[in-house]
Amino acid sequence: METFEKMIKWFNQDKQYNQGEIRRALKLQRGLVRKSRTEKSQAGFTLIEIIVAMAIASFALGGILLFLVSSIEASSKTRAMEEAMENARFTMDDLAKRLRTSSSVKTENGKIFFIDNLTNEKRCYKFQDGKMSLKKISLKDLLDQGGSGWDWYIFNMFKDITSCADINNDQEQELVGNDRVGVEGKFEVVQTEIESDNPHRGFVRIIIHLYYNKNSDSPTEKSEVHLQTGVSLLDYERENELIN
Numbered sequence: 001m002e003t004f005e006k007m008i009k010w011f012n013q014d015k016q017y018n019q020g021e022i023r024r025a026l027k028l029q030r031g032l033v034r035k036s037r038t039e040k041s042q043a044g045f046t047l048i049e050i051i052v053a054m055a056i057a058s059f060a061l062g063g064i065l066l067f068l069v070s071s072i073e074a075s076s077k078t079r080a081m082e083e084a085m086e087n088a089r090f091t092m093d094d095l096a097k098r099l100r101t102s103s104s105v106k107t108e109n110g111k112i113f114f115i116d117n118l119t120n121e122k123r124c125y126k127f128q129d130g131k132m133s134l135k136k137i138s139l140k141d142l143l144d145q146g147g148s149g150w151d152w153y154i155f156n157m158f159k160d161i162t163s164c165a166d167i168n169n170d171q172e173q174e175l176v177g178n179d180r181v182g183v184e185g186k187f188e189v190v191q192t193e194i195e196s197d198n199p200h201r202g203f204v205r206i207i208i209h210l211y212y213n214k215n216s217d218s219p220t221e222k223s224e225v226h227l228q229t230g231v232s233l234l235d236y237e238r239e240n241e242l243i244n
Helices: 002-041 047-100 139-146 151-159
Strands: 103-108 111-116 121-128 131-138 173-176 181-191 202-212 223-233
Touching: 047 111, 047 173, 047 181, 047 202, 047 223, 103 181, 121 181, 131 139, 131 181, 139 151
Parallel strands: none
Antiparallel strands: 103 111, 111 121, 121 131, 131 173, 181 202, 202 223
16 A cells, blocks of 8 residues: 555656656747748848849839930920020021111021121021021221222122122131030021012022931930921012112
């Protein structure tokens, strides 16, 4: 009987011992799991994760840069065209005012030559190399260059200037067009279709074509504007009274 009680007591102690070991093992396992999770969270990113993140950032940055470049280009195009149109309108208005009282009007190959009776100048406007320019010469300029004693010779020389090719003046003034905006155009002298004592009564048609990035294949990268005006002439073949 005594031996049986000892066995029961030993069994209960062994059972408690096993349960304690199980608890300690579970606690140790939980601690290892927590440690593993902490170490994993502190380990950083892997190489694949970094490459993927860099690729996504590159695509996003590329889209932003493309948008910025397009916005800057559009703004530059708008400013350049506005400046060119302002210069073209001013030039057309000034030219029309001078042509109304002019004489000896001649046009050829994108050029117009006439005598400006307001300033006693011979003027040549022309379209060439993507720009509109002006060459002019006056009797006063020739007299100042020739000095005294050459007046009759200078008068005859001024009278012989009858076209753009005769104006040997290196001071050519660019009126419309620059490195970004090109210019094309033409001048047309049209005779008025009415019965009149003067067969040379008519008007001049001025046509200016402005273009930005003309050779581009993309419609969004180029721009074009057409300007046109006309001015009446009383007698476009009348000679200047000053030189007769």
